[in-house]
Amino acid sequence: QERLKSLTDIVWPEIAQMAKERIREADAQGKAVCVLDAAVLLEAGWQDMAHEVWTAIIPEEEAVRRIVARDGLSEEAARRRLQSQMSNRERVEQSQVVLCTLWEPDITRQQVSLALLQ
Numbered sequence: 061q062e063r064l065k066s067l068t069d070i071v072w073p074e075i076a077q078m079a080k081e082r083i084r085e086a087d088a089q090g091k092a093v094c095v096l097d098a099a100v101l102l103e104a105g106w107q108d109m110a111h112e113v114w115t116a117i118i119p120e121e122e123a124v125r126r127i128v129a130r131d132g133l134s135e136e137a138a139r140r141r142l143q144s145q146m147s148n149r150e151r152v153e154q155s156q157v158v159l160c161t162l163w164e165p166d167i168t169r170q171q172v173s174l175a176l177l178q
Contacts, residue, residue: 072104079109102154103146114175115155117148118162 079096086094096110107113118126120142127138152158159171 072100076104076106076109079106083109102151107154112156113154114157114159115151116159116161117151118160122162
């Protein structure tokens with residue numbers, strides 16, 4: 061855990077700088093929207109780089125199933141990974157828009173389209 065923190069202390073500020081530069085470029089080009097796809101946005105404290113935080117969540121059991129299928133981990137290892145991350149509740153509390161990606165990708169696209177119209 062300490063080694064991971066040492067690594068993130070080095071890498072995250074560099075990634076944040078790169079993201080800020082891309083945001084400045086989009087602004088200079090007159091873009092109306094700039095999407096920052098950052099899995100660790102909340103953990104890294106980058107909320108100030110965004111006007112809104114959108115979060116995608118799924119139930120824990122589905123998350124475990126997907127981790128096992130994608131990464132070949134045991135169910136126990138997948139649960140440990142989830143427990144080391146921010147919970148859905150914590151993410152939702154810090155987000156302006158919450159999507160659920162439990163269904164087919166087309167359903168998620170529909171959710172995004174509806175949220176953009178708001």
